[in-house]
Amino acid sequence: MLLREGIVRLLEEAGFEVVAQAGDAEDLLRKAVAHRPDVAVVDVRMPPSQTDDGLRAALEIRRRMPDTAVLVLSQYVEEGYALELIAAGAERTGYLLKDRVADVDQFIDAVTRVGEGGSVLDPTVVATLLGRRRRDDPLDTLTDREREVLGLMAEGRSNQALAERLVVTERAVEKHVTSIFSKLGLHPAAEDHRRVLAVLTFLDSQ
């Protein structure tokens, strides 16, 4: 409740229009259908059951309203939730730790990115997936730079954003991406959200 009002204030200050607020999962679905917002910001834990009602509602919104983006906020680093959400379609989808709201710029950036059709995955979730041990780990064949690029791709960053972050040209980023995909035996994906899905599916395999 407290957090919801805080988030509304943040969004309005950043120039977003908040069309509705919902107190439980059912209310959320109803209002999403009524208002067809560009973005729904959803807490995993919501009434009535206070477990993962919010996540289920977010999946339902993605299914029924493909034009509405969802940004799911979670109390814990649960890759399971993030993967479930992204597996249902990485486009217009995001998963962030709730604490990130405190970093206003990062939060607003995430809302903007999912609203523009992109994907957002919390860096801690990506770190857990990258840290996963595998037999004959193909990730061992990557250079440090390529691992960094892979992590940023998994977070849902575009080539342009990658180039800015790494202070290199987009052309250089493309070369890294091609090399990573070929080392991991993945097919290159044209769109960013397909690329996120391919990378995450790979990272979550045993």
Add this chain to the structure above:
Amino acid sequence: MTDSPFQAIIDEQAALRRVAVLVASDPDPQKVFECVCEEVGIVLGVEGTNLARFEADGTQTVLAGWSVNGTPIFPVGTGVPLEGSAAVAKVSRSGRPERVDDYSDLDGELVEMIRAAGIASSVAAPIKVAGRLWGAIVATTGTPNSYPDGTEQRLVSFTKLVAHALANADAREQLATSRARIVEAADAERRRIERNLHDGAQQRLVSLALILREAEAKLKKDPGDARLLLTGAREELTLAIDELRELARGIHPAILTDRGLRVAVEALARRAPMPVRLLDVPAVRLSQPVEEAAYYLVAEALTNAARHARADEVTVRVQQSDGQLAVEVADDGVGGGELRNGSGLCGLRDRFEALGGTLKVDSPQGDGTRVRGELPLLRGL
């Protein structure tokens, strides 16, 4: 030794009656153990007796003892070795009555302890409960070669008759200690949470309050300094949030309650510091106590595999069949682990047994560790 076969039978019957009366009237298992030791000693006319339970880790627990002078000759205690050529050790291997007529020429840690207690010869008989070798009764004397032929048989026939009383008493005692351990584990956990909250988040919030007060005081006179203080406050707060999140996760994994065993075990596998292979983890929801017991078994076994076993790979298998759930975690590490009291696995065994299940650890030296728990699937919970 007694005079005639008839007298011996009469003595045995009287002894059995005394054991039976005690079992019926006194629920204290220790008294039953001591009574059996005393009656066996008197019936056989020996100098001392001991009652030992064989443990899963290859040691014995000496539950009680008796001697003509009152105090047990061989000390009562846990973790007593069970190797070499001592009579009780031979019983643990053969499952048959065994004797040693003279300890003076033998070697071994247990033999040393026996000699140190002043014992020169002994006869030991197995105690079997429901076909399983549970332990042994040992009769001892201070002089070599002091048992006539047939002593083993008399010891065996007497122990057969008291085995049931012993097993019941033992089950009661083990239940009481496991209950005590469960309570103690819960208390220890509460203390840990209290300490973490107190030393972590609470300290940070107090220091945060101080920083904010200082910033407030400096707001007018020195806004630049106030701004620095606020930045520090935000960093402190971020740390408090991180700590609280980790603490909450450690108390209980929310994903287990929300999504069940499969998703929660997948999360454990991702975080493990070695590759984990998951086989047949059922996606269906089970009762909460069953899901929790299975989850904590996997978590504990993975922690042990990483910490002690130096394992390269771990396989987790969960199978559901015939109203049972079997959880098995096997690693390819160094082995040689055991179920010690107070260890995480011991607490887990209590949890499994409290739910009517079992937990076994198989960890031969140099050949990996296998932890296997079985649980009845509780209905209506």
